[in-house]
Amino acid sequence: MTDATASVDRPSPLREFWFYFRENRGAVFGLWIFGIFAFLALFGPWIAPHDATTQFRDATLQPPFWQEGGNWTFPLGTDPLGRDMLSRLIVGARFSFFVGVVVVSIAASGGILMGLMAGFSPKWVDTIIMRIMDVILAFPSLLLALVLVAILGPSLTNAMIAIAIVLQPHYVRLTRASVLSELQKDYVTSARVAGAALPRLMFITVLPNCLAPIIVQAALSFSTAILDAAALGFLGMGAQPPTPEWGTMLAEAREFILRAWWVVTFPGLAILVTVLAINLMGDGLRDALDPKLKRS
Amino acid sequence: MLNYVIGRLLTFVPTFVGVTLISFGFIRVLPGDPIIVMAGERGLTDERYAELEAQFGFDRPIYEQFWEYLTGVLQGDLGNSFVTKRPVWDEFFALFPATLELSVCAMIFAVLLGLPAGVIAAVNRGKFYDRALMSTALIGYSMPIFWWALLLIIVFSGNLQWTPVSGRIDLIYYFPDPTGFMLIDSLRSGQSGAFTSAVRHLVLPTIVLGTIPLAVIARQTRSAMLEVLGEDYIRTARAKGLTSGRINGIHALRNALIPVITVIGLSVGTLLAGAILTETIFSWPGIGKWMVDSIFRRDYPVVQGGLLLIAVAVMIVNLTVDMLYGVINPKIRKR
Numbered sequence: 329m330t331d332a333t334a335s336v337d338r339p340s341p342l343r344e345f346w347f348y349f350r351e352n353r354g355a356v357f358g359l360w361i362f363g364i365f366a367f368l369a370l371f372g373p374w375i376a377p378h379d380a381t382t383q384f385r386d387a388t389l390q391p392p393f394w395q396e397g398g399n400w401t402f403p404l405g406t407d408p409l410g411r412d413m414l415s416r417l418i419v420g421a422r423f424s425f426f427v428g429v430v431v432v433s434i435a436a437s438g439g440i441l442m443g444l445m446a447g448f449s450p451k452w453v454d455t456i457i458m459r460i461m462d463v464i465l466a467f468p469s470l471l472l473a474l475v476l477v478a479i480l481g482p483s484l485t486n487a488m489i490a491i492a493i494v495l496q497p498h499y500v501r502l503t504r505a506s507v508l509s510e511l512q513k514d515y516v517t518s519a520r521v522a523g524a525a526l527p528r529l530m531f532i533t534v535l536p537n538c539l540a541p542i543i544v545q546a547a548l549s550f551s552t553a554i555l556d557a558a559a560l561g562f563l564g565m566g567a568q569p570p571t572p573e574w575g576t577m578l579a580e581a582r583e584f585i586l587r588a589w590w591v592v593t594f595p596g597l598a599i600l601v602t603v604l605a606i607n608l609m610g611d612g613l614r615d616a617l618d619p620k621l622k623r624s
Numbered sequence: 625m626l627n628y629v630i631g632r633l634l635t636f637v638p639t640f641v642g643v644t645l646i647s648f649g650f651i652r653v654l655p656g657d658p659i660i661v662m663a664g665e666r667g668l669t670d671e672r673y674a675e676l677e678a679q680f681g682f683d684r685p686i687y688e689q690f691w692e693y694l695t696g697v698l699q700g701d702l703g704n705s706f707v708t709k710r711p712v713w714d715e716f717f718a719l720f721p722a723t724l725e726l727s728v729c730a731m732i733f734a735v736l737l738g739l740p741a742g743v744i745a746a747v748n749r750g751k752f753y754d755r756a757l758m759s760t761a762l763i764g765y766s767m768p769i770f771w772w773a774l775l776l777i778i779v780f781s782g783n784l785q786w787t788p789v790s791g792r793i794d795l796i797y798y799f800p801d802p803t804g805f806m807l808i809d810s811l812r813s814g815q816s817g818a819f820t821s822a823v824r825h826l827v828l829p830t831i832v833l834g835t836i837p838l839a840v841i842a843r844q845t846r847s848a849m850l851e852v853l854g855e856d857y858i859r860t861a862r863a864k865g866l867t868s869g870r871i872n873g874i875h876a877l878r879n880a881l882i883p884v885i886t887v888i889g890l891s892v893g894t895l896l897a898g899a900i901l902t903e904t905i906f907s908w909p910g911i912g913k914w915m916v917d918s919i920f921r922r923d924y925p926v927v928q929g930g931l932l933l934i935a936v937a938v939m940i941v942n943l944t945v946d947m948l949y950g951v952i953n954p955k956i957r958k959r
Contacts, residue, residue, distance in 0.1 A: 462635070463642030466935045466942075468897035471915065475931055478919045479653060555768055559901055562770045563916060578771060585774055586782045593778075596771025603766040611762075 348616035355612020361605035368418050369425035376415035377403075380572045384410040389588045405590045407581060413590065416572035417598050423573040424554045424602060427488055431553035432546050434492035439499020440542065444530050446500065447507030458504070461497035469494040473556060477565045484567040487560045494556075495549045502545055506538035540617040547610035551603040558599050574599050628950050636943055640936065641694070647932040648693045651924050652686075702929030707921055712929035716911065721804025722792065723903070723910035727895045729826055730834035735888065738838045739877075742845020742884075747872055749850065757842065764839030769898055773832040773905045780828060787824050790907035794821045833902045837891040844887045848880035855879075882949070889945025893938045 339347070349355055368375065378384075384402075388410040391398040398405060404413040446457040464472070469491075476490035510516060511534070519533045560566035561575025569580055574595040581591035659676050660668070668676070677683050681692060696702070702712040745757040781789045788794070792806045799813035807826070810818035852858065853876055861871045899912035907913065911934065918926035 459635075459638050459642060462639045463646060466639055466643050466939050467646075467931065468893045468900075468934065468938060470897040470900055471931065471934060474900065474916070474919060475650065475927060478927065479650065551766065555766075558768055559770060562901070563904065564920075575768075575770075578774070582774065585778055589778055592771070592774050596768055596774065599768045599771065600763070600766060603768070604763060607762060607766050 345616050349612050352612040352615050354608045355615070358605040358608030358612065361601060362609055365421055365602050365605065366425060368421040370422070372419045372422050376412075376418040378412040378415040380416045380419040381411065381570050384412070386410070389584070389591070391588070392590050404594055405588070407577075407591050408584055408588075411570075413594055416577060417574070417594055420572040420574050420577065420595070420598065421602075423484065423567060423571065424557065424599070427484070427491075427557040428550040428553050428606075430488050431492045431495065431557075432550050434489070435495040435549060435553075436499050436542065436546055438492070439496040440503050440535070442496075443500045443503025444507060444535065446504040447511065447534075448526065448530055454504075457500065461500050464494065464497045467494075470556060470559060473560060474563065474565055477560060482565045482568065484557070484561075484571065484573065487557050487566040488553075491553050491556045491560075495552060498545060498549065499542065502541050503538055506541060507534055510534050510537050543617060544610060544614045547606060547613050551606040551610070554599065554603055554606070629947060632943060632946055632950075636939065639939060643932060643935045643939070644694055644697055645690070647928050647935075648690055650928050650931065697932065702932070703925040705918075705926045706923045707918075707926075712926050713933075715914070715926065716930060716933050718804070719909060719911050719914050722806070722908060723896075723899050723912060725805045725807065726826070726829055726833060726902070726908060726910060727892070727899065729830040730895060730898075731837060731888070731891070733830050733834035734837035734841055734891075738841030739845055739884070741838075741842040743849055743872060743877060745842070745846045746849035746853065747868075754846075758846065761839040761842040764835050765843070767835055767839075769832055769835060770901045770905060772835060773828070773902060776828050776831065777905075787828050792822065792825050792909065793818065794825075797821060829902050829906045829908055832905075833895060833898050836894060836898060837888075840887055840891060840894075841884060845880060845884050848883045849876055852876045852880045886945060886949055889941060889948070892941040896934055896938060 338344075349359075373380070384406060387402065387406050389408055390402050390406040390410075392405045392413075393400050393403050395405075402412050402414070404417070406412055407416070442457055442461075446454045449457075473487070473490040473494050476493060477486050480486035480489065516529070516533060519529055524533060557566055558573070558575030558578070561573045562579045564579060567573035567576045569576055577595040578592060581588075581595070585592045659673060659680070659682070674683075681689050700713050702716075704711055705715060708715065741757050741761070745754040748754045777789055780786045793810065797810065797813070797815055797818045799809060799815060799818065801809040802812075803809055806822045807819065810822040849872075853872075858871060858876060861875050866875075896912070899908075899910060900916060901912070902908065903910045903912035904916050911930065915927065915930045915934075917923075918930065
């Protein structure tokens, strides 16, 4: 890092990024929420006041503390089986976080590899890869994920695999488009002339210059992955009870919606806040990383 | 233009074959033998098994099976449901109007609110309205719609008792449904209260399904408007002394609509995916609920056929949008 007196130097990329990212107050706010979410995901079971699956049979459907009949033992009330809502929400953070991380890693690494292949290969390979991606994109994503899970069997792992497959074409298209535009540039030609081998050309010369839109896409698909996994959980095709996954919690609580609003409201609110925070961050990332879209 | 249309149509063919291949492969990659699954718990004798195997063609080479499937699909033969024994094709088109009615209403809702919201936000850029509208749009965009549906049910069906919780119409009404669109059929039936009942059933699902497209359209309209408002011809219009209503409403909005129409077209896939959740929650008897039920019932021909038909529907819509885009935006045609 350079200090202020040496400001003639170009600031480090990280510092430049932070400069632009900080300008977007929503993004910084989103980053804070995301930080809390990540913290809960990592340390949830040690923070939660109760065990997430313990059933307090004499305290079923207890309302939150501010309502009549609620108390501080269960600050956000209990569910129909007498499990503490707050603890389940805190422990549930790790499932959503895990889904986001795993799905984005699989979808992005697979998608980037295929995008690079499509961009560097002869025309016929490119055509085949892109047609396959068109086929995947022709299906509504949630439907395809649902059918894939039906084939693989309902579980959180299979839901993650299905969502990753469904999200991956976006990375392929994005990477391929950037690769094709980078390949026109002089620095690639000079690297080629200098005798760079294909892997070096792909991963060291070209790829780093294609990363900006991919990072933005990663943030967006992180939130999509959380939403889709929750939706699959809600339909009974994701994490299975008694896992305190937020979508699964909603599904279990459905029949009690008119009697106990809190069992439905809080898990959904948790999903909304998390997804909102990630989308805010995504907007900030886009502002900071994509010079064309800056200050829109 | 003709070249553009032909070129676009040509890319349709391999995608269609690919989609067919996936739905064909679906039943063959399932764990377990489809014939055993179909037989259920009754079990099968060896002769009966061989008979069924021959009947479904599972004993022939895979490419022959695919060819037969493909030609069957092109003739509208998607097999019969395990559960109802009726052709998948007939079931699909019996339920499709319900989904179409809901989707069209959701889209109208999204466009009617989304376009003005985007325009207002763009014109008031950086001011209170812009911030308020865009924050709301971001919340809508991040909304888990299955939860949103439950919240609306708690408030409007539970506390206020304004709307029913499920179905398309109250059970006391009964009339023929030649079009399959409840709004039209209830109006034609002439029974008093039938139309109101249909509308009341439609309101919540429409809002739920329309929420994400609404947010997307509002955001897209705003950014398209902002881009257009910086153009020279807007400055010219302003210099001519036109009122700002005329400038924003006619000169700017018309040009901003091009990307917005694309977004609206591409939202059809989102709508169909959303319909899966919305229809399940509101027990709306459409394609989405039918697919989910069939997945749970392991009614594989239905899942297979429905998957294919939905994908083809989305592809046709996308193709139409691309064509329209070529008509509206002359720049595309020349490529």
